[in-house]
Amino acid sequence: xxxxxxxxxxxxxxxxxxxxxxxxxxxxxxxxxxxxxxxxxxxxxxxxxxxxxxxxxxxxxxxxxxxxxxxxxxxxxxxxxxxxxxxxxxxxxxxxxxxxxxxxxxxxxxxxxxxxxxxxxxxxxxxxxxxxxxxxxxxxxxxxxxxxxxxxxxxxxxxxxxxxxxxxxxxxxxxxxxxxxxxxxxxxxxxxxxxxxxxxxxxxxxxxxxxxxxxxx
Amino acid sequence: xxxxxxxxxxxxxxxxxxxxxxxxxxxxxxxxxxxxxxxxxxxxxxxxxxxxxxxxxxxxxxxxxxxxxxxxxxxxxxxxxxxxxxxxxxxxxxxxxxxxxxxxxxxxxxxxxxxxxxxxxxxxxxxxxxxxxxxxxxxxxxxxxxxxxxxxxxxxxxxxxxxxxxxxxxxxxxxxxxxxxxxxxxxxxxxxxxxxxxxxxxxxxxxxxxxxxxxxxxxxxxxxxxxxxxxxxxxxxxxxxxxxxxxxxxxxxxxxxxxxxxxxxxxxxxxxxxxxxxxxxxxxxxxxxxxxxxxxxxxxxxxxxxxxxxxxxxxxxxxxxxxxxxxxxxxxxxxxxxxxxxxxxxxxxxxxxxxxxxxxxxxxxxxxxxxxxxxxxxxxxxxxxxxxxxxxxxxxx
Numbered sequence: 177x178x179x180x181x182x183x184x185x186x187x188x189x190x191x192x193x194x195x196x197x198x199x200x201x202x203x204x205x206x207x208x209x210x211x212x213x214x215x216x217x218x219x220x221x222x223x224x225x226x227x228x229x230x231x232x233x234x235x236x237x238x239x240x241x242x243x244x245x246x247x248x249x250x251x252x253x254x255x256x257x258x259x260x261x262x263x264x265x266x267x268x269x270x271x272x273x274x275x276x277x278x279x280x281x282x283x284x285x286x287x288x289x290x291x292x293x294x295x296x297x298x299x300x301x302x303x304x305x306x307x308x309x310x311x312x313x314x315x316x317x318x319x320x321x322x323x324x325x326x327x328x329x330x331x332x333x334x335x336x337x338x339x340x341x342x343x344x345x346x347x348x349x350x351x352x353x354x355x356x357x358x359x360x361x362x363x364x365x366x367x368x369x370x371x372x373x374x375x376x377x378x379x380x381x382x383x384x385x386x387x388x389x390x391x392x393x
Numbered sequence: 394x395x396x397x398x399x400x401x402x403x404x405x406x407x408x409x410x411x412x413x414x415x416x417x418x419x420x421x422x423x424x425x426x427x428x429x430x431x432x433x434x435x436x437x438x439x440x441x442x443x444x445x446x447x448x449x450x451x452x453x454x455x456x457x458x459x460x461x462x463x464x465x466x467x468x469x470x471x472x473x474x475x476x477x478x479x480x481x482x483x484x485x486x487x488x489x490x491x492x493x494x495x496x497x498x499x500x501x502x503x504x505x506x507x508x509x510x511x512x513x514x515x516x517x518x519x520x521x522x523x524x525x526x527x528x529x530x531x532x533x534x535x536x537x538x539x540x541x542x543x544x545x546x547x548x549x550x551x552x553x554x555x556x557x558x559x560x561x562x563x564x565x566x567x568x569x570x571x572x573x574x575x576x577x578x579x580x581x582x583x584x585x586x587x588x589x590x591x592x593x594x595x596x597x598x599x600x601x602x603x604x605x606x607x608x609x610x611x612x613x614x615x616x617x618x619x620x621x622x623x624x625x626x627x628x629x630x631x632x633x634x635x636x637x638x639x640x641x642x643x644x645x646x647x648x649x650x651x652x653x654x655x656x657x658x659x660x661x662x663x664x665x666x667x668x669x670x671x672x673x674x675x676x677x678x679x680x681x682x683x684x685x686x687x688x689x690x691x692x693x694x695x696x697x698x699x700x701x702x703x704x705x706x707x708x709x710x711x712x713x714x715x716x717x718x719x720x721x722x723x724x725x726x727x728x729x730x731x732x733x734x735x736x737x738x739x740x741x742x743x744x745x746x747x748x749x750x751x752x753x754x755x756x757x758x759x760x761x762x763x764x765x766x767x768x769x770x771x772x773x774x775x776x777x778x779x780x781x782x783x784x785x786x787x788x789x790x
Contacts, residue, residue: 258645259695260694261695264694278638313676325686328680330684
């Protein structure tokens with residue numbers, strides 16, 4: 177796939193570009209915001225690796241600008257800024273992933289492939305169930321493109337059902353998942369969490385099989 | 394450049410201006426009242442003397458022997474006494490205050506000129522002013538001395554601060570200072586303490602960096618030298634660089650924690666923050682959000698993130714599976730099962746020979762807890778180690 181590498185550090189940029197070329201990708205390597213924008217505008221990239229501290233400005237501003245124009249090209253931020261607030265700012269600006277230097281070139285390539293795959297359809301860890309997209313790796317659920325926020329127990333129940341997609345999971349199996357959080361759980365805990373899940377993700381997603389348990393299909 | 398001025402001078406000038414203005418108004422009112430009272434009193438005197446003169450005339454006393462007061466002019470049996478015109482004064486022509494008494498066809502008029510009355514008034518006013526002026530001088534002197542005395546603590550505080558050595562970070566004593574000045578002394582103390590902490594942090598960082606970095610650097614150099622000589626191992630160099638990376642990360646975190654006097658106080662959603670932090674770790678760490686969708690505290694998200702990152706890394710390093718992050722109201726807890734052989738000294742993990750840890754994790758967490766005013770609780774029960782951070786109860790809007 178064709179990747180735009182925006183990296184201000186000449187040596188790091190050359191090393192990463194070399195690694196990604198050897199992995200079989202077509203690489204464009206630029207070092208400034210202006211060059212990045214010029215390349216971004218004229219080429220349809222499968223993914224962009226974007227540094228934030230560039231000599232002529234912030235990669236974050238460039239990303240916000242492009243997202244403001246509706247550009248959905250997958251972007252992975254690769255930066256030395258490692259604070260949680262930096263990560264949140266990067267993801268809020270529209271980045272699809274965020275890796276902190278020094279990154280492992282192998283892991284970086286895997287992340288670039290993952291965001292590119294997601295842009296083409298579903299990422300490897302994502303499962304579509306009707307209007308619902310469940311990302312098991314990131315523990316996230318989207319319905320019609322809008323993220324639904326689940327608590328950890330609700331996620332545990334949904335994740336178990338999605339993992340066993342098509343199969344019926346008994347109440348005892350689902351209770352096992354909830355035991356990870358508490359040594360003791362209420363007798364109707366599974367019913368409570370299934371009910372809460374239905375109110376959040378839609379009633380039609382989880383089916384009740386009387387006397388057997390629950391399933392998603 | 395602003396003009397040089399003193400608080401004492403400004404206060405004295407303003408208080409004195411107010412006192413003089415007040416005194417002038419009081420004096421004007423007093424003189425006006427005095428003039429009014431003098432007129433009334435002299436008018437009564439005229440009436441009494443006119444009636445007395447009439448009594449004497451009726452008793453046969455010759456007009457020339459009738460006693461009259463100072464400034465009085467007596468006129469007898471003139472139907473319309475032509476009161477003499479005097480010389481003009483500053484305030485106009487002389488006028489007369491006349492009282493006429495009549496009885497049994499006889500009439501007596503006694504008059505006083507306004508010039509006489511003005512003279513009487515200024516005699517009384519002069520005595521009044523002679524008494525008031527020294528009093529005002531005494532008040533002014535008292536004001537100056539009182540203002541100087543009242544501003545004495547401020548003067549002494551300023552002198553103490555100015556005379557202070559630049560390397561002296563001991564706090565000022567705020568005892569005995571008035572309420573208006575105490576915040577200044579306390580604020581100066583806060584700044585001194587902050588500068589002191591930053592200097593200590595700088596020294597501590599330099600010491601930690603030197604201590605922690607030299608060994609892995611030496612190892613990496615030895616490995617690259619071996620590699621150049623043809624008998625080294627790329628894996629060992631890579632492992633050494635990995636260890637060096639972890640140490641640099643921890644040292645940077647420690648530096649941030651120690652130099653975090655500018656820690657922000659912002660609403661932080663602990664659940665969202667924990668999800669971001671746990672995304673950096675391999676799957677398997679259980680996040681228990683207490684079944685809440687948001688748990689807000691007021692703190693510094695970056696520092697709390699660093700603390701949680703270190704606690705989880707510590708739990709993964711020293712524990713066996715079952716690392717669990719629990720979040721509750723104003724509480725963040727990391728729990729793990731301690732690996733067999735893990736030794737705790739004073740609730741701190743002992744670093745084993747095979748450990749990949751930097752040995753800085755809990756130091757960083759302790760420093761952050763101190764900076765953010767968090768309570769750090771370490772409990773070890775059987776095979777479980779729990780490290781909990783309690784946030785101060787602070788309502789978040």
